[in-house]
Amino acid sequence: MKNELHGVLKTAYGQPVEIRNTQSIGGGCINETLLLTLSNGDRVFVKHNGQPPPDFFAREADALRLMGRAKNGPRVPQVIGLPEEINPRYLLLEYIEPGTPNSDFHERFSRGLAGLHHMSHQFYGFDRDNYIGSTVQVNKPETDPLVFFREHRLRFQQELARKRGLLPTSVDQRLDLLLNKLHLLMDLEGEKPALLHGDLWSGNYFADRYGTPCIFDPASYFGLREADLAMTELFGRLPQRFYDAYHEVFPLNPGYENRKQIFNLYHLLNHLNLFGSSYLSSVKAVVNRFV
Known part of the structure; x- marks a missing residue:
């Protein structure tokens, strides 16, 4: 999968980007997740599944992009990329660092x-x-x-x-x-x-x-x-x-x-x-x- 990730990252950034570190951050009952640290300093969130339902990640990407267009809506992670295959097995997203909810x-x-x-x-x-x-x-x-x-x-x-x-x-x-x-x-x-x-x-x-x-x-x-x-x-x-x-x-x-x-x-x-x-x-x- 690492070689495929490099290809998606190159397409997303317009130039080769190396993966400096890969960290597993758990998963749910459907997918596993990774945090990638890249050579350009960015961190990228990856959801992956060896056998996802048909178009599972493509449909999620559609929804994220649409929600991201909402005026004054909550913050939504940006879609970085999907592999070019019939049924993508992973989805690359912007990593949003969690914090502590404030009073409002x-x-x-x-x-x-x-x-x-x-x-x-x-x-x-x-x-x-x-x-x-x-x-x-x-x-x-x-x-x-x-x-x-x-x-x-x-x-x-x-x-x-x-x-x-x-x-x-x-x-x-x-x-x-x-x-x-x-x-x-x-x-x-x-x-x-x-x-x-x-x-x-x-x-x-x-x-x-x-x-x-x-x-x-x-x-x-x-x-x-x-x-x-x-x-x-x-x-x-x-x-x-x-x-x-x-x-x-x-x-x-x-x-x-x-x-x-x-x-x-x-x-x-x-x-x-x-x-x-x-x-x-x-x-x-x-x-x-x-x-």
Whole structure:
């Protein structure tokens, strides 16, 4: 891989660049990561996977570039390069040195997220499918946000779990009932397609050395902005001042406190599909609350 990295770096910098040091900095359940120190003094972050899903890193690069265009949005690592192969096995990114959040980090983060969400489009979805974790995320364009969220988020995950034998019949049937009454539970008045990060749990944002909010590892699409906010509350939540500041600059419709569980049902179903039956009780609890 080192020879290939040299080729990508040469293309990115317009001249040969040597790798002075390579440091493993761990990884998650999908990819491994490296930190490269280069002869020109730069440091570069590398995500790699020996057998990634089709176009996995190319889709991530697309999302990072798009999020980076948001006016007043959070900081996003710049894409340095991808290898020229059918299914790239790694992605080179700007290395952002982490720092300590300062006293106004959460307010700045919420306003940056609102800036991201102000980027809009004529449809819900994306120009191609991408991934949520290692699960395919269907982004078929729709003009109706209810249709998009019901069919390409909740029902897609439901059918995947059904095929894998992860949904008991009783839960499956009640989930059908929930999907059939979704129009009664969602307040979509005034909402427009918003550019989402798509997987905004606590492991996917941090403060850089200057305290600037940064986001990475996206599963982006144009969707309902409450989905991003809800995800920040799925595994714990940010301080209340984060949500208050967001509401000041981009107010939500009444009833978000109830709807957030419906948005997070998408991620709970995905975790059921990725990690198994330990997430079934959480899925059942949300379904039973609304049916």
